[in-house]
Amino acid sequence: MDEKPADTADAPHNPETKPHPVRTGAAVIRDALKTLPGKPGVYRMIGRDGQVLYVGKAKSLKNRVANYVNAAGLSNRLIRMVGATASMEFVITHTEVEALLLESNLIKQLKPRFNILLRDDKSFPYIMIRRDHAWAQIAKHRGARDRKAEYFGPFASAGSVNRTISALQKAFPLRSCSDTTFETRTRPCLQFQIKRCTAPCVGRITPESYEIIVDEARSFLTGRSQDIQQRMSQQMSAAAEARDYEGAAVYRDRIRALTQIQARQDINVSGLAEADVIAAQQEGGQFCVQIFFYRAGQNFGGRAYVPAHTQNADSSEVLTALIGQFYASRPPPKLVLLSHAIEDVDLLEEALGTRAGHRVRLRRPTRGAKADLVRHALDNARDALRRRLAESATQRKLLECVADVFKLDATPERIEVYDNSHISGTHPVGAMIVAGPEGFMKAHYRKFNIKNTELSPGDDYGMMREVLTRRFARLLKEDDTQEGEQWPDLVLIDGGAGQLSAAQAVFADLGVTSVALAGVAKGPDRNAGRERLFLADGSEMSLDERDPVLYFIQRLRDEAHRFAIGTHRARRSKAIGVSPLDEVPGIGAARKKALLHHFGSAAEVARAGLADLERVDGISTTVAKTIYDHFHGEG
DSSP: OOOOOSOOSSOOSOGGGOOOHHHHHHHHHHHHHTTOOSSOEEEEEEOTTSOEEEEEEESSHHHHHHTTSOGGGSOHHHHHHHHHOOEEEEEEOSSHHHHHHHHHHHHHHHOOTTSOBOOSOOOOOEEEEEOSSSSOBEEEEOSOOOSSEEEEOOOSOHHHHHHHHHHHHHHSOOBOSOHHHHHHOSSOOHHHHTTSOOOGGGTSSOHHHHHHHHHHHHHHHTTOHHHHHHHHHHHHHHHHHTTOHHHHHHHHHHHHHHHHHHHTOSSOOTTOOEEEEEEEEEETTEEEEEEEEEETTEEEEEEEEOOBSOTTOOHHHHHHHHHHHHTTSSOOOSEEEESSOOSOHHHHHHHHHHHHTSOOEEEOOOSSHHHHHHHHHHHHHHHHHHHHHHHHHHHHHHHHHHHHHTTOSSOOSOEEEEEEEEETTEEEEEEEEEEETTEEOGGGOEEEEOOOTTSOTTOHHHHHHHHHHHHHHHHHHHTTOTTSOOOOSEEEEESOHHHHHHHHHHHHHHTOOSSEEEEEEOOGGGOTTOOEEEETTSOEEOOOTTOHHHHHHHHHHHHHHHHHHHHHHHHHHHHHTOOGGGGSTTOOHHHHHHHHHHHSSHHHHHHOOHHHHHTSTTOOHHHHHHHHHHHHTOO
């Protein structure tokens, strides 16, 4: 993509005399340097459209920002970033630790396109033992820890938490029901019948005995599992000696449940109270970072991440970036084991410790059990990355076949698919989904509320014309800017020759000639597998029902259809609570309720005469005239 100067204030209009964008971006940075102090802080590079391009921190803002002035010492990625810079913003902090914490938060919030980014950053579930009720509840928890409770985790997935809670209840039969259910029970529930609850709701256990089970569950989850099992073994033996065989069987079953929980853990390390293992693997030009959670010597599972914008980065840079972002919204453990050495370890430890409220150590083990954990994480990262690369290779092959089918000059990097949705013309919306070499690009999806009030209800051609006009007029406006969104290589329209013709007319009006255009229509009787493809040259074609390209096109069309319907339903649901009476001055909730109760609908209110309106409770003569004038256009 061609680059334009970042500084437009004094730029001459003759394109032959425009300064080079890198020099212009460097000039913006050079001007900022004149007033920058040598203090710690955070800097933001901002593009012409106001979007943040990059967020960085520095021990000395002046020294760090000065490095961007000389393009000769920069990578290609940073050269592009400098060329796109139109302005800069700075925040001075007291310490470099504060700068690091602020940088992590801003990157997570703003997602600048020149920073290494942690994608799919979803929260993790925890096991929670509530302490804000007389009878403690064990439950799954996700989100802010704003309740009086104890939290154990994180776990890799909701499924792993549910399985662990289910297994824990066999060993520690604590209630998992809500407070409402607990308070309304009159007899024990099924959980009591299958020995996964002690029925405190109906008094089948004393508070003292229940609290003992709570303490045992807490001890197990904090790593004292051997003590718990030894105590249960002694209690089982004592019950057997006293010929209380039923009681002994209860302890036997609880011991078995504890053993099953521990047996399911992939790798266990005794003495490892609390640690995360983070390993980065690079292959095929991409990185994969595997994170495992170890708590109380048990493996609570993990998750693999493929970070964005890692071109020309090394493992140390990727790990440093991800550690800051990963722990920006979750508490770090006391120990983090890494696969590679990173820079500024002391600074990062201090920052994480400040956020966690306890000391955090970052270590790269080279031998022993902890090194085995890192190697295990590296193996998982390698496997996850190879699976992703294999999927990408399959996707790339499909895209190459798409290029052949639609007679494209090159393999498409970006396919946009458009669809409309409405019910008899009401709440019409347009939708755009995007696919590329890595699959669906959901961050690039767009929805369009149809604004043209002159369209006939259900005018699909007119809706498509509006959507494409708005979309590509904007792309033309942003063309040749660093900040502009990427143009599609292929546009697919959900429809036949008519829809394609409407799209071609829009492209002709806007002068768009570099984007391939095609329509996808359902087959006879709307059968999947018999779709017709309409090409821009006027030809039609069908693919074999078993052709992988046809499956791929069906997936694209179905995704566009799903997104369009979802957007339409959301708009329709939002409009359900809207009434024409809301627009009448002086009509609040009480009067609206009285009118609807009396007439049955807003339409009947609109048709009512003045005398009829005055008969409604709470509607005076003045208010009745206001309502009547509003609907009948009299003032």
